[in-house]
Amino acid sequence: MAARGGRVAVLGGGVAGLTAATELAERGFEVTVVEPTGWGGKARSSSVPGTGTGGRLDLPSEHGFRFFPGFYRSLPDTLRRIPFAGRPDGVAGNLREATHMLSARSGRIGERLTDVSSAAGARSPLEFLRAIGLGTGGTGLSSEELLYYANRLLVYITSSEERRLGQWESTSWWDFSRADGASEEYRKACVVGTTRTVVAARAEVCSTHTVGGFLEAFCYGFLGRGEVQPADRVLNGPTSTAWIDPWVRHLASLGVRLELGRRVERLTVSGGAVTGAVLRGPHGEREELTADWYVCALPVDRLGPLLERGLAAADPELKSVTELRTDWMVGIQFYLREPVPVVRGHVLFLDSPWALTSISQAQFWDHDFRATYGDGTVADCLSVDVSAWDTPGVLYGKPARECTRAEVAAEVWAQLCDGLNGPGRPGLHPGLLHSWHLDPAVRGLDGPGPAVNDEALLINTTGSWAARPSAVTAAPNLFMAGDHVRCPVNLATMEGANQAARLAVNALLEAAGHPADPAEVHRLHQPEELRRLKEVDAELYHQGRPHLLDGPAPWEPRA
Template sequence: MPELPAAARPSAVPRRRALLLGAAAGAAPGLAPGTARSASRRAARSVDGRRVAVIGAGVGGLTVAHELAERGFAVAVYERRAVPGGKARSLYVPHTGTGGRRDLPGEHGHRGVFGFYHNLPDTLRRIPLPGGQSVHSRLTPVRWVELARVTGRPDLPVPVDRWVPSSLSDVNLLISSLAGLLQEGVRLPPWEALFFAKQAVMLLTSCTERRFGQWEYVRWWDFIRADGMSEDYQKFLGGGVQLLQALRAPVASTRTCGQGMESILYDLAGRGSDTGGPFDRVFDAPTSEAWLDPWAAHLRALGVRFAFGRSVERLDLRGGRIASATARTVYGTTERIDADWFVVALPADRAVRLWNPALRSADPRLAAMDGLRHTWCSGIQYYLREQAPGIRGHVVHVDSPWKLASIAQSRVWSAPFARTWGDGRVRESLSVVISEWETPGILYGKPARRCTRAEVAREVWAQMKAHLADHAPLDDALLETWYLDEAITEDGSGGLRDDDPFLMNTAGSWDLRPEATTAVPNLFLAADHVRTYSNIDFASMETANEAGRRAAGAILAAAGGTGGGGGAEVRTFRGYEAPEFAAARALDRQRWRQGLRHVLDIG
């Protein structure tokens, strides 16, 4: 293939992050490196018993800070990066903005706010914007998901408005309707479509006890019997169409995959969606600009203090409680963090590094987190000189060995791209998620993690071109530059390392996940690996938000009330449950207690 333009080069501290880091220090002198007072010392002046240290400024950590600050707690948030948001943050190409324009933006992943989310949308409505609106108003619908195929295979544009039958009361009709959709839409053989539809309805009508006691331990791939099915069945239903990143079909539990399928089906049937809204929504600007920066500003207005560039390295357990924590700054110095309550809002792979022998002994559930598995799921941006041709909504590249999904950001961002970001020449950010890093590609015959960054860029571009050649061809001449997620770095031996792996909800992993509370009475957890019960519980922004709410509610209860500022208990919002299935689930509960199979579990 033609040589791609050189990548935009990352720097140690991109300009936007350096400005934010400096602004944080300037706005709060106690956060500046080398000063005598740290954020924890300032927090110590607050009402006794109401000091909270939140470790991690991802969605879970910011949610905890939001809920507790509204209730009068003195909250300090410690974050190793220079910006808030964790994996939800936008990526910016350093030093690419000129003439008053901002640096070129990109996204880490899909950043979809699905209609079946309920906890996160409530938070978005409570983040004010100038003019009286809220961040929730920055959501814009995505009307299409295109299932693109390689040349010679028909593409499948899918409108994501209501297309599932609204009536769910007749199980036989539902099975035949789902089978018909799969047969006509995806062109599966009739018997494969009918079998999958039957399995899907079996999940919809399974009781909670069976879901956790049986389906949690069965891999989705085995449940749908993908090994004996056609290639298209395996690709469309067995994980090739990777819309929900935590649900990897070959290893994911049937319970969590079924939960995702159920939520999507209810959404598409117009059941229980957030404000009756569309199934798929994204922000109308880079996520950091539309959501995370206004959120951080609102939290500061509530009194939350941010300490960026702080990596917490140790939790000190004394007398059965966390007495303090120790953070290392970007300058190599250490700071002591004092608080009454500590919230670890870090991804599971980073949280376990804080579980020293004393903590593991105090709460064995923390040690169980060692068994959680992670995968790679990162984004690459292609910056084009013209708007991407013919691409609308999310595009799933079905036949891609690296399970690519892309979106042309200029189609959903409201600001004119060339006048807002970059140097005026770039008019498009084509954002691509790479979900599979272990399968050889089509150019070099190597898995993504064994490529260089430049090889990844060429390989992804080639795989996309192969899928879009028939109707929306990508012209090499349009490409100005590319930027791979800064968390993906070269390891010096011809491969890559990932600083931001993604939690997988593997079969049986529910047993390894902790609660928001721990056996240490002043230690709480808030991230997407934490067990949640109100809505979905697979790794997502919605799960992280609910986990943050649960941690905040537990602190509120442990502190003996509503905090210094008053306020109600912390709410969580339940997902939708179809009343038509209540009788079938009650019957299945009886059968489960009798040791019997589900009535549809007949091969």
């Protein structure tokens, strides 16, 4: 073999593919990574061409802002191993704590600012409920509603793994939260807002296994349980500058062959094993990449066409990935002439029909924004994620998918103003706006056909766990990675992609009989004091009985 352990072809250069390459190269494998679009996948940042003058860089842009919740453990471990000049802890030294979270409401009526910093010390569960925006806006939630939502969270965190996979995986967050018959405020704050602003999914279809698991993990991080680290962190510059580019340079220093602009067109299979990957180059040329081992780290929406071109021949059960659904969580950046930090952290716009979240980025970056980017007049970048593309907006009465790009920008700006402008705060106004940039992965908004998104996000709908592949396939030399692969973080995230890659690497090491230690796959924190409650629930579940604490909502009719 050409290297200790052999040659590995990693198909896809997103977070999963680059993670797999790192783990394998460190263990002596000869690794080639192929990526058609850009290193880092959906996590990468880019720039707005032609906007930099006078020696300044073009304005930075991105698919959507990056943030690193406190329950991320596998990904920070990777960041610490990527060298960065002047940082003894590598790229991890480029993380900055986001200390506050704002739940914005229309006209600022009932908004809530929450200190999520590690300096705030120990917190109570009630503070967690308030942190995610409950009890805000209008008349707020009643005590009865707040207590029932607390019950919903308690039911989930004390549920056994058997019930989570057997019952809550097939139960929508809408049904679990008992949204039917509930007040508008309960639905907005507890049901719809939670799913749309955090996981970009509709509560009616997103599984409780996913939403409950995310809230559980975020809750423990907020309460300071498990590994002690800030509940929310962001990078100190554009993602590619602060993380992806140093990562690619590090991989090159490890001897990894990096092939950008090559798309996997077909897998060749013989005797049940993969014998090659046919690639198409940037000018249409074809070549075949051969290796001893293959790690498929392609996004889920690129697997469908590959199924008909070799992937299904390697493992027919992979056809189930066609059942997985994606949705749009798209970034738009507003470049402002003056700094508008709003809050040192993220903003959730609970009243926005397009489920907006935002962050003011310049306050976290180590360099002067005005002197570094654009034409010298841009002082800040308000980066916004748009998560609901099928709901009519406030200006044009149309969903985002049916708007032009300019209409999307105007609509998002109007919804930002609705949540941020009001007494006691300098408001957003047209004079602040220098320009905007909408993710180019969204095409067709200006016609003539329907709009498409080249980089959609996996949505964990009810029952989707069964359709998601594991890292091991029927082909002895093919392994799956990506945020659609089953892993401890049951959500399409950078952490999930990193964990899935580690699982693929460990399966490859076992198949190769390689002596290296496996990559650590960090599990989510599970309090020991809840263990007995989960054991009791497992017994109840096997008996076909409901969770001990599960009951009807106060607004539901009693038998």
